[in-house]
Structures are given as structure tokens and as C-alpha cells.
Amino acid sequence: MYALGTHLLIELKNCNPEILKDLESVKNILVDAAKKANATIISVNFHEFNPFGISGVVVIAESHLTIHTWPEYGFAAVDVFTCGETIKPEIAAQYIIEAFECKVPSIVEMKRGIISHRNEKLPHKVCHEELQVVY
Incomplete structure (x- = not known):
């Protein structure tokens, strides 16, 4: 089954609260x-x-990465949503887990945009001339 994108829902428990409350650190990570x-x-x-x-x-050309931190609980909720063949969301997720010194990570992967009833790869981008709505 092919999809337009991969969405990683990442729960980060028992993180370093000093990192979670530092704006520049969170942004840089x-x-x-x-x-x-x-x-x-x-x-x-x-x-x-x-x-x-x-x-x-x-915001990335391939979709987005988002975060919400609760330093008082040592917790962060992160989304890594990607489309296309060249990006590696699992690399981003692993880096984020390590950078926040997370002791109890959890990742749920969802395939987004499963719109083809055939088992064929979906193009990430199409030209305007090729645009067809598929139901």
C-alpha cells in the first residue's frame, strides 16, 4: 500500500527539562x-x-516538524510529517529523541494520503497538465 506521506507521532517522556524549557535549544534541535x-x-x-x-x-517543502513542550513534566509531543522519497523521517525522530535526552520515547507511524485503490506508487508532485483527481 502506497501513501503520499508518513506521519510520525512522537511522545517524549522523561526528557531533560532544562533542554525542554530553552527556546534556542528546542528550535535548534x-x-x-x-x-x-x-x-x-x-x-x-x-x-x-x-x-x-x-x-x-x-515548515519544510516536504511538510513539517512540530513540537509542544511541558518541561514541568519532562514531556514533549512531536510530529514529523513528510512526503516524498528523499526525506528520512526516522532519522529526524531518532535525532530528536537523543537530543532531548529522552528516556521513554514512543513513536506511532501513520501513512497519510492513502488514496489509490491500486497497489502502485503515488507521485509526490505532478505537473499541472498531469493533474487528475482520483477517487
């Missing part, structure tokens, strides 16, 4: 994860909450 996965970074946006907690997104 997600940006570095995108680079290590061979993604094309489009934009980066992070917000630090008071008294603590960070939410952020790294």
Missing part, C-alpha cells in the same frame, strides 16, 4: 533534525510561553 533528515527548510517559527513551555514549527 528541530531545525537540525530537519537537516539530518534531508528536508528542505522553508520557515521556522517558535513561541515561548510564560512561565515555561515552547511550541514551534519547522
